[in-house]
Amino acid sequence: MASFYDDNEDLRWYVRTGIDWEPLVRLTEYDWKAEDGFRAVDEAREFYEQILDAVGAFAATDIAPRWSELDRQHPRLAEGEVVEGQAAREVTAGLVELGLPSLCLPRELGGTNAPLLLWHLTTELIARADVSICAHLGFHGGMAMAALMYSVMEGSTEFQHEPPRITGTRFQDCIEEIAAGRAWGSMDLTEPAAGSDLGAITTRARPQPDGSWLLTGQKIFITSGHGRWHFVIARSEEGPGLEALSMFLVPAWDWDEAGGKIWRARFVGVEEKLGHNASATVTIAFEDTPGQLIGKRGEGFKSMLLLMNNARVAVGFESLGLAEAAWRAARAYAAQRPSMGRTIDRHEMVAEILEGMQTEIQGIRALAMQAAWHEELAQKMRLALAHFPLSDSARAELEAQQKEHARKSRAFTPLLKWIASEAAVEISRQAVQVHGGAGYIRETGVEKLLRDAMVFPIYEGTSQIQALMAMKDTLLAAVRDPAAFARRAARARLAAASARDPLRRQAALLRVRANQAIQHLLSRLLVGKVDELRHHAIASWAEQMRSWDPKRDFGLAMLHAERLTGLLADAAVAGVLLKQVEKDPSRRDVLVRWVERALPRSRYRLDQITTTGPRLLARLGEGA
């Protein structure tokens, strides 16, 4: 039987060799003490592989062949309810039947207790078949896991230690409904005047004397926003900015005793879109709608980042699934399409496009696996620190590990979201190109991939927002600890100059170029800052040097944020691949292809960063 897992050698390599499952499984199985849990990594891994086989087969045989129905049967609004297309309903029911909404929930809450990384792998398989189905499914299991995580973090989950198990959790009704496949959730942030700029959110939340809250406002572009459970960010405090926002769990309806719906919110519309058509994108209005506060007042943005981090990693895997579909379609077409005496895959330019597509996918998959691994370990270690009885020394060690995983996840996640979503657009465009005229025709299905891909660089934080995050974190880390930055830079220079393996030298050169870009941007930033001191009294210079105004001081860095992100992402991928080569020399070929593509573009990006910018910034300054 066809399976999107079975036919994917690169993915199988990760599951069998590349992923270090041990810490993930150990933490997921409560340090091997979970009731009915796995007692050995290989046992667990075999089970995970069976799940991937089943999902891969379902994706290949029950979803992918229905791409046209999924693309054309748009969800619509009828009498206040959103009606999904028939194919979408049937396919989603099949995925629920497979048990996916509860895949990562603990066994004691009706779940399969699999690591989150397995969820991400299923995401790639399903996205290869249809990305909008994959996105809708994400709002099932993903939201149930988020509800549990929030409850654990705010201390409203009860945990028994012998044997370890959860005995009760605040959002149990929401989690159980989703786990059983009877409901799903959504993430309601965007408003007509607040997209990237979440500080502009106007939806209000008012506290009631009994401790409940009432929400009023409108949210737009909400994926799967026609479900019952809404994680809503609203303004609960006076004053501007992100500190005035809180997160609420809001049911769009409650059930009456006869099983009828008592509406608490109103679905106002469903968008017609370029692609992503099996997924409903909904406008929802809250009018004195009751909600429960999640966590503390004013910490909504912080809570949302947890959801967002997972969601951004998930977009990385969605992008990979779609890119894999595009590459395979292009490869199959090129192998049988004759032109000028050869099939087109034998023509140099097409051969290079095809190899480039594969290389990008393999490189980005390496980064995706690392980002997901670090993010999950950081989260689960945080939970273990909060709930496991630990000796002082074990706690100190776990704390240090948690910090390091969180740091790496924070560094990798925006790079992954940026590079994967941009690559998916480019790879699907190339698939259209390789198909020639047939690619532009609906019947072939590749133009759908391009339409679907174009949302990746927009949702869950646009590419520009990812780049700003990566740039700010990178530059601020260097400003805060210049000595550590200088040490890292010297190590990279040394490896680029003298490592015995030429491949190691090339990978190090990518890091050197990223560091040169950082150094250039920092030196410009400091020159500007020092120059500005002329306008201030000497007594305030120390204070001036400590305070940074991102809008004023980071102009050049903001302008070049995407280029810097590209440099950082290329170097990060090479670093991950180099580690793989150390473990398994068969991965050398992927790294060879990656550095061959990344080195010239890193030179180009560095050149742009060091030679352009002041003219445009001066023009912007004049307009200010």
Ligand SMILES: Cc1cc2nc3c(=O)[nH]c(=O)nc-3n(C[C@H](O)[C@H](O)[C@H](O)COP(=O)(O)OP(=O)(O)OC[C@H]3O[C@@H](n4cnc5c(N)ncnc54)[C@H](O)[C@@H]3O)c2cc1C
């Ligand atoms: C299919 C789809 C599904 C979606 N699902 C959800 C969902 O489930 N939940 C939800 O809350 N939202 C959802 N969204 C909304 C999405 O998250 C926003 O569209 C996105 O965050 C961008 O916001 P915006 O549309 O207001 O664009 P804007 O913020 O107005 O941005 C417009 C352009 O300006 C750029 N830009 C903005 N600010 C800056 C800056 N400071 N520096 C540089 N460039 C900048 C952006 O990168 C972008 O290119 C969805 C959108 C779509 C299309």
